[in-house]
Amino acid sequence: MNKNKIISVTPENxxxxxxxxxxxxxxxxxxxxxxxxxxxxxxxxxxxxLQDAEENMLGFIEYVPAENAWRPIVAPGFMFIHCIFVYPNKNKNAGNGSLLIHQAEREARALGMHGLCTMSSKGSWVASKKVFVKNGFRQVGKRDRFELLSKKWIISDADPLLADWTANQKNYQGWHLVYANQCPWHEKSAEAMLKVAREHGIDLKITLLKTPSDAQNAPSGFGVFSLLHDGKLLEDHYLSETRFRNILKKELQLG
Structure with a gap:
């Protein structure tokens, strides 16, 4: 008998x-x-x-009504899945990801929403589409490395859309880091990158995204992390100090 249980995190716990x-x-x-x-x-x-009987954590899911999503999407009436992760590897391919998605679906249905949607990618810091396709999602959009996936209850309802996050990249001249605290590792990355930038005499301008609308209009597909130089997106996910040093070395040589 499966004794895994789902714990809802709240401001109180x-x-x-x-x-x-x-x-x-x-x-x-x-x-x-x-x-x-x-x-x-x-x-x-x-x-x-998701926890097992001994309260070991097996995975998690984070979701929000799409109007308040921290990704560049347009999906009124849908529930958007920010993140889903199952770890370690022994806990994968055991139905744990599906259990978490089913919980999000139950809540979306109870709220009378049109369906679920999410962004997937083969790249870093975003889930691959395998578990979503297994649970009835289909691709409804694609840009750069990102795919927009959706599962809706009524086939005639409008599909979610990807916003064009490339539209305002040209506005970021110089060095810019744009990020949000949706991921708890971003603060550490920002501090490390600022230190390295100062070592190289680079004016790294940092913008902290404070609202869902800010993230929906961010200059990258991930929305909550964007490194740009002179209007060009260099990276769209968490960077270590070493990785940023390598990016600087390459960009300065090119310059």
Whole structure:
């Protein structure tokens, strides 16, 4: 008998349950994500953690009504899945991802929504589409490395759309880091990148996204992390100090 259970994280139990991705409740990343989570909870954001009988964490899912999604999408009436992750590998291919998606679907149906949608990619920091296709999602859009997937209850309802995140990239002249605390690792990355930029005498302008609308109009598909130089998107997900040093080396040589 499967004794796995889904725990709903709330502002009241977040310190006890953690935020899955970052378990050290005293870290700056946890602090920033917690503040972000508490703010977005009132906008319908939900984070569920899957546990086994011994309360070991097997995976998590984060979702929100698409009007308040922190990705460049247009999907009124849909529930948008920001993130889904099952770890370690022994917990994969055991139906755990599907359990988490089913929970999000139940909530979306109970709220009278049109369906679910999400963005997938073969690249880093975004789930691949395999588990979603298995659960009835189909591709309804694609741009760069990202695919927009949707599962709707009524076939005649309009499909979600991807926004054009390339439209305003030209406005970011010089060096820019645009990020949000939707991911608890971004604060650490921003601090490391700022330190490296100063070492190289580079004026790295940092913009912290504060609202879903900010993220929906961000200059990358991931929405919540964008590194740009003179109007060109260089990276769209978390960067380590070493990776940023390598990017700088390449860009400065090209310049």
């Amino acid at each position: 977040v310190d006890q349950q953690t935020l899955y991705c970052i378990k050290n409740t005293k870290s700056e990343g946890h602090k920033q994500k917690k503040e972000w989570f508490n703010e977005q909870y009132s906008r319908g954001l939900r984070l569920n953690i």
